[in-house]
Amino acid sequence: MALERVLGFGPGKSLTGILCEPPSGKAIEGAPAVITWNVGINHRVGPYRIYVDLARKLAARGFTCLRFDVSGLGDSTVDGQDTRTDARRALGDVESAMQALREQRGIQRFVLVGFCSSVDAAHSLGAANQDVAGVIYLEGYGFRTRQYYVRYPLRLLDRNRWRRRLAIWLPTVLPGVFGSQPLSIEREEVYVRDYPTPERFASEVKQMVRRGVRLLFLYAGGDTTYTYRDQLFDMLGPDVPKSAIDLEFQKDADHTFFVTAHREHAINAVVTWMVKRFGEAPRTERRDPSTENGAARTTSVSAAP
Amino acid sequence: MLLCYPGVQEYNGAHWLFRRLAGMLERAGYDVLRFDYFATGDSAGEGTEGRLRVWAENVAEAAAELREISGVRTLSIVGMRLGAALALRACASDVRVRTLVLWEPVVTGSEYLRELEDLDRRRNLWLLHDERREEPPREVMGYQVPAELRQELVALDTPTLPAPQAERVAIVAESAHGSYARLRDSLTAHNVPTSVHVVTDEGVNAGGGQRERAKLSHAVLVEIVNQLGRGAS
Numbered sequence: 001m002a003l004e005r006v007l008g009f010g011p012g013k014s015l016t017g018i019l020c021e022p023p024s025g026k027a028i029e030g031a032p033a034v035i036t037w038n039v040g041i042n043h044r045v046g047p048y049r050i051y052v053d054l055a056r057k058l059a060a061r062g063f064t065c066l067r068f069d070v071s072g073l074g075d076s077t078v079d080g081q082d083t084r085t086d087a088r089r090a091l092g093d094v095e096s097a098m099q100a101l102r103e104q105r106g107i108q109r110f111v112l113v114g115f116c117s118s119v120d121a122a123h124s125l126g127a128a129n130q131d132v133a134g135v136i137y138l139e140g141y142g143f144r145t146r147q148y149y150v151r152y153p154l155r156l157l158d159r160n161r162w163r164r165r166l167a168i169w170l171p172t173v174l175p176g177v178f179g180s181q182p183l184s185i186e187r188e189e190v191y192v193r194d195y196p197t198p199e200r201f202a203s204e205v206k207q208m209v210r211r212g213v214r215l216l217f218l219y220a221g222g223d224t225t226y227t228y229r230d231q232l233f234d235m236l237g238p239d240v241p242k243s244a245i246d247l248e249f250q251k252d253a254d255h256t257f258f259v260t261a262h263r264e265h266a267i268n269a270v271v272t273w274m275v276k277r278f279g280e281a282p283r284t285e286r287r288d289p290s291t292e293n294g295a296a297r298t299t300s301v302s303a304a305p
Numbered sequence: 306m307l308l309c310y311p312g313v314q315e316y317n318g319a320h321w322l323f324r325r326l327a328g329m330l331e332r333a334g335y336d337v338l339r340f341d342y343f344a345t346g347d348s349a350g351e352g353t354e355g356r357l358r359v360w361a362e363n364v365a366e367a368a369a370e371l372r373e374i375s376g377v378r379t380l381s382i383v384g385m386r387l388g389a390a391l392a393l394r395a396c397a398s399d400v401r402v403r404t405l406v407l408w409e410p411v412v413t414g415s416e417y418l419r420e421l422e423d424l425d426r427r428r429n430l431w432l433l434h435d436e437r438r439e440e441p442p443r444e445v446m447g448y449q450v451p452a453e454l455r456q457e458l459v460a461l462d463t464p465t466l467p468a469p470q471a472e473r474v475a476i477v478a479e480s481a482h483g484s485y486a487r488l489r490d491s492l493t494a495h496n497v498p499t500s501v502h503v504v505t506d507e508g509v510n511a512g513g514g515q516r517e518r519a520k521l522s523h524a525v526l527v528e529i530v531n532q533l534g535r536g537a538s
Contacts, residue, residue, distance in 0.1 A: 004347070018347055043320045045346055048447040049313075052347065075324065160433040167430055183427055223433050254432040258447050260352075 002059035017068025043074030309388030396469035414461030468495035
């Protein structure tokens with residue numbers, strides 16, 4: 001069973017997380033730690049508790065995980081004097097999480113999990129921080145491609161879209177027959193986001209691939225802007241080799257994996273990928289003298305096949 | 306002050322609200338404990354393992370823990386939605402409190418389930434999932450509802466619980482639901498002074514459902530803090 005404890009870290013220990021570690025003797029030596037943080041305004045457990053299940057499964061396979069609240073969300077506090085935007089502050093908070101794991105567990109490499117809005121910080125840090133060994137994009141950026149528009153009319157053949165449309169229309173036009181409550185649901189608010197342009201996204205992914213950062217993209221196909229399996233490769237263009245990227249497409253899942261089976265599928269895909277890419281101890285390590293604070297840092301050079 | 310979260314389906318949306326309430330109570334000078342029931346939030350256990358019986362025991366355990374770590378002798382509880390029903394159940398067995406605040410309480414489990422299942426049906430329709438054919442559904446609003454938990458929920462009828470060990474009960478809600486009067490009458494019949502407080506917050510216009518507005522309502526939180534203060538005076 002995984003070992004879980006509360007971890008307070010960051011400036012004045014204002015950030016709160018749950019450190020989930022492998023059972024004694026099960027830890028993979030030199031493996032990167034996995035870090036997750038808030039999806040939208042959900043606190044550290046994630047939508048439908050997805051991060052709790054993910055962290056425990058990863059710990060059972062030998063990986064240390066930290067799931068935490070960025071400042072101002074969940075149980076983490078924010079300094080009233082801090083004038084940075086939420087996006088900027090999140091970057092600093094994830095860096096604080098990495099630092100806490102370095103100091104308290106001696107872990108030097110990290111896999112960042114971005115999910116919807118938290119993809120912004122995961123992607124930015126993946127592109128900029130040399131200690132990030134992998135980035136997992138759950139429902140990350142979806143840019144409309146030519147194929148997206150070509151396939152758009154296929155929506156007309158989707159029975160479930162018609163069911164939804166009728167559930168919105170019928171109570172409005174025939175309230176006596178279909179009730180007076182048309183189908184509506186609160187759309188999740190999207191706050192200010194540091195959304196890259198398609199060109200910048202492709203360029204940064206290319207940089208990460210060159211640097212040897214492992215990337216897993218997991219997209220849901222239900223009612224999102226991601227509508228076919230290889231849309232990512234069309235978004236990235238021909239310069240990024242398909243073999244450098246791992247892609248999962250869950251055609252029937254929705255954006256937050258509302259259905260338990262879809263969620264379990266996503267969790268298993270991430271765990272399988274982690275084992276495949278980071279399940280063996282690094283073969284060689286070298287000291288990298290070019291660190292931000294002058295302190296020595298260990299960088300894996302051959303972590304995965 | 307012990308704060309009891311609602312059931313899992315309503316838990317994520319309540320987390321921030323509970324943090325706000327805990328902060329207000331702390332500033333008012335109270336020791337506050339909020340906790341996750343077994344198999345919810347950060348607590349141990351898998352989603353399929355949650356049971357009402359266990360969650361009510363968790364309330365009693367949390368009450369004992371709060372007494373031990375804070376050294377307080379008297380305790381009050383705020384329970385929201387299903388958490389209110391769990392707090393009532395805990396107080397009907399071995400937890401003694403000064404004030405029990407039932408916040409938008411779930412009065413009968415079958416009605417609560419119906420409400421969740423209706424939301425679930427609409428959410429699935431919106432998310433373009435195929436119509437679910439299994440009856441009763443094995444999962445509701447993103448969480449599994451095992452048969453044993455479903456049976457417990459269907460059997461839950463708070464007005465028929467034994468008398469809670471509470472000096473007073475306050476029902477706080479944004480609208481006067483008919484079942485609150487039934488609950489109040491049953492508690493009064495047990496000689497537990499019970500009042501219903503309907504709080505409308507004109508300043509809140511979230512554009513969402515009634516319960517969503519209640520979550521944003523500062524007036525509701527102020528009323529809860531006031532009720533707890535009344536119990537202490």
